[in-house]
Amino acid sequence: xxxxxxxxxxxxxxxxxxxxxxxxxxxxxxxxxxxxxxxxxxxxxxxxxxxxxxxxxxxxxxxxxxxxxxxxxxxxxxxxxxxxxxxxxxxxxxxxxxxxxxxxxxxxxxxxxxxxxxxxxxxxxxxxxxxxxxxxxxxxxxxxxxxxxxxxxxxxxxxxxxxxxxxxxxxxxxxxxxxxxxxxxxxxxxxxxxxxxxxxxxxxxxxxxxxxxxxxxxxxxxxxxxxxxxxxxxxxxxxxxxxxxxxxxxxxxxxxxxxxxxxxxxxxxxxxxxxxxxxxxxxxxxxxxxxxxxxxxxxxxxxxxx
Amino acid sequence: xxxxxxxxxxxxxxxxxxxxxxxxxxxxxxxxxxxxxxxxxxxxxxxxxxxxxxxxxxxxxxxxxxxxxxxxxxxxxxxxxxxxxxxxxxxxxxxxxxxxxxxxxxxxxxxxxxxxxxxxxxxxxxxxxxxxxxxxxxxxxxxxxxxxxxxxxxxxxxxxxxxxxxxxxxxxxxxxxxxxxxxxxxxxxxxxxxxxxxxxxxxxxxxxxxxxxxxxxxxxxxxxxxxxxxxxxxxxxxxxxxxxxxxxxxxxxxxxxxxxxxxxxxxxxxxxxxxxxxxxxxxxxxxxxxxxxxxxxxxxxxxxxxxxxxxxxxxxxxxxxxxxxxxxx
Amino acid sequence: xxxxxxxxxxxxxxxxxxxxxxxxxxxxxxxxxxxxxxxxxxxxxxxxxxxxxxxxxxxxxxxxxxxxxxxxxxxxxxxxxxxxxxxxxxxxxxxxxxxxxxxxxxxxxxxxxxxxxxxxxxxxxxxxxxxxxxxxxxxxxxxxxxxxxxxxxxxxxxxxxxxxxxxxxxxxxxxxxxxxxxxxxxxxxxxxxxxxxxxxxxxxxxxxxxxxxxxxxxxxxxxxxxxxxxxxxxxxxxxxxxxxxxxxxxxxxxxxxxxxxxxxxxxxxxxxxxxxxxxxxxxxxxxxxxxxxxxxxxxxxxxxxxxxxxxxxxxxxxxxxxx
Numbered sequence: 001x002x003x004x005x006x007x008x009x010x011x012x013x014x015x016x017x018x019x020x021x022x023x024x025x026x027x028x029x030x031x032x033x034x035x036x037x038x039x040x041x042x043x044x045x046x047x048x049x050x051x052x053x054x055x056x057x058x059x060x061x062x063x064x065x066x067x068x069x070x071x072x073x074x075x076x077x078x079x080x081x082x083x084x085x086x087x088x089x090x091x092x093x094x095x096x097x098x099x100x101x102x103x104x105x106x107x108x109x110x111x112x113x114x115x116x117x118x119x120x121x122x123x124x125x126x127x128x129x130x131x132x133x134x135x136x137x138x139x140x141x142x143x144x145x146x147x148x149x150x151x152x153x154x155x156x157x158x159x160x161x162x163x164x165x166x167x168x169x170x171x172x173x174x175x176x177x178x179x180x181x182x183x184x185x186x187x188x189x190x191x192x193x194x195x196x197x198x199x200x201x202x203x204x205x206x207x208x209x210x211x212x213x214x215x216x217x218x219x220x221x222x223x224x225x226x227x228x229x230x231x232x233x234x235x236x237x238x239x240x241x242x243x244x245x246x247x248x249x250x251x252x253x254x255x256x257x258x259x260x261x262x263x264x265x266x267x268x269x270x271x272x273x274x275x276x277x278x279x280x281x282x283x284x285x286x287x288x289x290x291x292x293x294x295x296x297x298x299x300x301x302x303x304x305x306x
Numbered sequence: 307x308x309x310x311x312x313x314x315x316x317x318x319x320x321x322x323x324x325x326x327x328x329x330x331x332x333x334x335x336x337x338x339x340x341x342x343x344x345x346x347x348x349x350x351x352x353x354x355x356x357x358x359x360x361x362x363x364x365x366x367x368x369x370x371x372x373x374x375x376x377x378x379x380x381x382x383x384x385x386x387x388x389x390x391x392x393x394x395x396x397x398x399x400x401x402x403x404x405x406x407x408x409x410x411x412x413x414x415x416x417x418x419x420x421x422x423x424x425x426x427x428x429x430x431x432x433x434x435x436x437x438x439x440x441x442x443x444x445x446x447x448x449x450x451x452x453x454x455x456x457x458x459x460x461x462x463x464x465x466x467x468x469x470x471x472x473x474x475x476x477x478x479x480x481x482x483x484x485x486x487x488x489x490x491x492x493x494x495x496x497x498x499x500x501x502x503x504x505x506x507x508x509x510x511x512x513x514x515x516x517x518x519x520x521x522x523x524x525x526x527x528x529x530x531x532x533x534x535x536x537x538x539x540x541x542x543x544x545x546x547x548x549x550x551x552x553x554x555x556x557x558x559x560x561x562x563x564x565x566x567x568x569x570x571x572x573x574x575x576x577x578x579x580x581x582x583x584x585x586x587x588x589x590x591x592x593x594x595x596x597x598x599x600x601x602x603x604x605x606x607x608x609x610x611x612x613x614x615x616x617x618x619x620x621x622x623x624x625x626x627x628x629x630x631x632x633x634x635x
Numbered sequence: 636x637x638x639x640x641x642x643x644x645x646x647x648x649x650x651x652x653x654x655x656x657x658x659x660x661x662x663x664x665x666x667x668x669x670x671x672x673x674x675x676x677x678x679x680x681x682x683x684x685x686x687x688x689x690x691x692x693x694x695x696x697x698x699x700x701x702x703x704x705x706x707x708x709x710x711x712x713x714x715x716x717x718x719x720x721x722x723x724x725x726x727x728x729x730x731x732x733x734x735x736x737x738x739x740x741x742x743x744x745x746x747x748x749x750x751x752x753x754x755x756x757x758x759x760x761x762x763x764x765x766x767x768x769x770x771x772x773x774x775x776x777x778x779x780x781x782x783x784x785x786x787x788x789x790x791x792x793x794x795x796x797x798x799x800x801x802x803x804x805x806x807x808x809x810x811x812x813x814x815x816x817x818x819x820x821x822x823x824x825x826x827x828x829x830x831x832x833x834x835x836x837x838x839x840x841x842x843x844x845x846x847x848x849x850x851x852x853x854x855x856x857x858x859x860x861x862x863x864x865x866x867x868x869x870x871x872x873x874x875x876x877x878x879x880x881x882x883x884x885x886x887x888x889x890x891x892x893x894x895x896x897x898x899x900x901x902x903x904x905x906x907x908x909x910x911x912x913x914x915x916x917x918x919x920x921x922x923x924x925x926x927x928x929x930x931x932x933x934x935x936x937x938x939x940x941x942x943x944x945x946x947x948x949x950x951x952x953x954x955x956x957x958x
Contacts, residue, residue, distance in 0.1 A: 130646070134646075134650055136887070137887055137890065137935060137936075137939040138890075138932075138935055139890060139891035139893065139894040139935075141891070141894040141895070142891070142893065142894035142897075142931065142935075145894065145897055146927075146928055146931075149912070149913075149916040149924065150661050150665070150924070152916060153665055153916060153919050153921065153924065154661075154664065154665050232775070236777055239777055240777060240778070240779065240898055243777075243779045243898065243901075244897065244898065244901060244913060245913075245917075246916070259779070259780070263783060263902075266783065266787065267787075267791055274783065278780050278783075281777065281780070282775055282776050282777075282780065285775040285776075285777075286771070286772060286775035289771055289774060289775050290771060293771065360860060362856070362859055362860055364856070390862045390863075390864065391862065392862070393859070393860055393861065393862035394860055394861035394862030394863070395862050398860075398861075399857070399860040401853060401856075401857055401860075403853065406852065406853040406854060407853050407854055407857045408854060408857070409854045409857075409858065409872050409875075409876070410854070410876070411875045411876055411879070411949075411950070412871070412872070412875070420861075420863060420867065420871075421861045421862070421863070424861065424862050424863050424864065424867070425862060472861065
């Protein structure tokens with residue numbers, strides 16, 4: 001029964017996907033981006049981390065089709081003389097890694113707390129959900145900015161940059177768990193009171209196991225919908241932190257720090273250093289959001305509001 | 307002149323797959339102070355019929371054919387603004403679930419006063435006075451104090467009384483009650499039905515009672531329409547219909563009623579086999595034939611017309627064998 | 636209702652104590668109050684004497700208790716860079732941020748309510764589709780990019796509006812306000828548009844979704860059946876029910892605006908609390924950093940508590956349940 005329903009759902013997903021042009025285009029672009037991020041070292045014409053290959057004399061060369069552009073730097077170079085296209089590919093790689101890492105972390109924490117809260121109930125549930133309320137009432141970005149600022153002051157900029165990637169994953173990931181926790185808790189509570197759990201208990205089966213084997217499939221679609229939006233949010237938060245100088249260093253830039261580095265040069269004419277990374281960031285977040293919207297419409301899960 | 311006359315009404319829902327006919331050639335009338343029952347299973351089109359009268363069918367449905375006459379005037383062609391002067395003023399509605407019908411964030415007083423003020427030039431004070439009077443009429447204790455309370459402070463039965471009071475505010479000519487007691491406890495159901503009946507008598511109102519419960523219809527109404535899959539299949543005086551149902555479906559409904567069984571094994575309830583078809587998959591011929599125990603060849607090929615039964619002017623049945631008696635078929 | 640408010644205030648106090656604890660821990664680990672006071676050119680003995688005198692050798696919790704009692708009296712430490720009490724520094728920067736948030740919130744409210752309601756009532760019209768399309772693009776553009784684009788177009792290319800700073804301000808009862816001079820208002824335009832750009836789409840989508848849900852309910856159908864006017868059904872019956880979730884989510888979102896002020900203020904060099912905070916980070920001004928943490932934390936807690944209480948007042952069910 002479950003598998004049959006799942007099959008119908010899957011084929012419905014595929015059916016509505018084929019009918020929706022926006023979803024197809026978004027998914028294609030996203031797949032391209034993810035591919036580019038994954039294989040950046042192979043795709044990029046230069047290695048932006050290789051200090052020996054960078055010549056400061058190449059700095060601020062405009063894109064190849066403009067006057068003064070050079071064919072070896074298709075999108076031009078940044079202020080340090082790195083090939084912009086290569087740097088963007090590596091930057092995308094870092095942004096994607098941080099975004100997905102952060103979402104995995106928050107999903108893990110959230111699902112664990114949600115299961116515990118829903119299953120144990122009582123005081124544990126009350127306390128955990130109160131904490132979730134409080135946590136949710138604070139802006140994630142605010143928490144991330146303050147925590148990264150404190151860590152940066154504590155460690156100094158040099159040390160901070162060395163551990164920036166795992167640190168940003170933790171900082172961005174840690175604050176957003178309540179969304180997952182509430183959704184998972186709601187479906188645990190929903191299942192807990194269903195007859196089959198009661199029936200399983202009456203005939204002496206392990207009701208816990210049966211329950212969880214039902215809960216996990218049921219939470220799958222809300223978790224999926226939340227996660228798409230959360231990846232977009234995490235990438236945005238990382239970009240914001242990097243833009244403020246609290247994220248990735250310029251020597252190992254994410255898209256956000258590339259934008260930050262180029263920002264000062266925009267008004268002196270070197271617009272491309274900011275423009276291309278900015279477009280990359282916007283398109284990346286936009287396609288994820290569009291896919292998230294489409295998924296929400298199709299799966300129509302019961303998301304916890306407010 | 308009848309108070310309300312519906313002629314050849316057709317309602318369809320424009321869906322992506324094409325038009326779906328929800329009501330097919332519905333004709334009936336309602337006289338002054340008359341109490342008419344509309345019976346059928348859920349999905350038969352009873353509610354849609356009720357909402358069609360005040361032209362308030364949920365999208366994407368709309369009236370695609372026929373006329374609705376109220377006091378001789380066409381309702382279905384009225385503009386939205388003109389229609390508004392009828393709705394809740396001359397024709398009031400009572401909805402099914404009193405827990406969902408009242409707006410949770412507005413006080414009872416607000417919801418009553420606004421109805422009056424929508425249709426009369428009347429001050430807040432005067433409107434409140436009328437509201438109190440009507441609440442008294444439906445036996446709500448200390449009504450003046452109740453005006454400032456919110457819906458959730460009332461029980462389901464009390465809320466349905468309030469909704470009836472709202473329906474009475476403008477002294478309408480017709481009340482359309484759509485399953486007014488379905489969502490209530492059995493004991494309260496009887497109270498509400500008695501109240502409705504009493505009010506119709508004392509306030510000179512016509513009542514169109516939409517329900518799936520033939521028992522309620524038998525107690526309250528004078529005339530009855532039986533609907534099946536978007537059509538009227540039998541209409542008669544309530545007493546005639548109850549004593550001698552002519553359509554197999556009507557008889558099935560009667561048999562399913564405790565205390566009205568006509569089958570041999572006393573006190574055993576019978577059910578009609580199968581379920582009512584979806585509107586998208588109505589069988590050719592008589593739409594009831596797949597469930598009918600007396601089904602003949604003609605039933606699956608020819609659509610039976612709603613015919614007058616000889617010897618009874620108020621009796622119409624759409625069954626090929628209504629007169630010769632399908633019991634033996 | 637009273638018990639409800641008391642519960643909320645107790646919760647707010649607990650949260651503030653936790654924030655204070657975090658702030659104090661940071662200060663305890665990172666800060667050097669002696670350096671903050673006298674600089675680094677003082678002998679070791681003198682420092683030690685000063686440490687003893689300031690109670691810095693007391694136990695952690697004694698010091699925390701002192702920190703809290705000082706904080707309650709408005710003493711949040713001393714900024715070594717500004718040579719002023721940290722709270723004074725923050726309060727001198729607060730008007731700039733508050734005015735920015737205020738103008739942005741007004742923009743958001745005045746635009747999102749009509750646009751959200753319109754696109755819920757007429758979901759198929761061109762304008763509604765346009766609004767939904769633009770709004771998803773809007774949420775996908777980071778605030779700092781919107782800000783950069785605005786500066787590039789309206790300040791650098793068109794020269795219509797100033798690109799940075801607050802412009803002329805007037806001092807009204809100790810409040811440096813930019814709302815009462817033409818120049819101040821002109822300086823407010825771009826930053827407030829940038830700041831609202833992230834929240835406006837969210838609000839439009841939220842109001843639209845809630846309103847559409849409400850329009851499908853039985854009580855709205857009943858309101859039509861009572862013969863009420865469209866205006867009455869939409870603006871009283873439907874909108875009032877839409878308001879409840881919008882207040883809860885909206886209140887939190889407006890709090891989140893404070894976070895985005897840091898980004899906006901950075902791009903526009905707006906001399907507010909966010910700009911000051913980043914400078915404090917660069918200068919390792921721990922006392923100021925902690926003071927900012929406490930003040931912003933308090934701001935969040937106050938906003939949320941007020942939202943909760945307002946929700947309780949608007950929602951009749953809550954009021955009665957705890958009467």
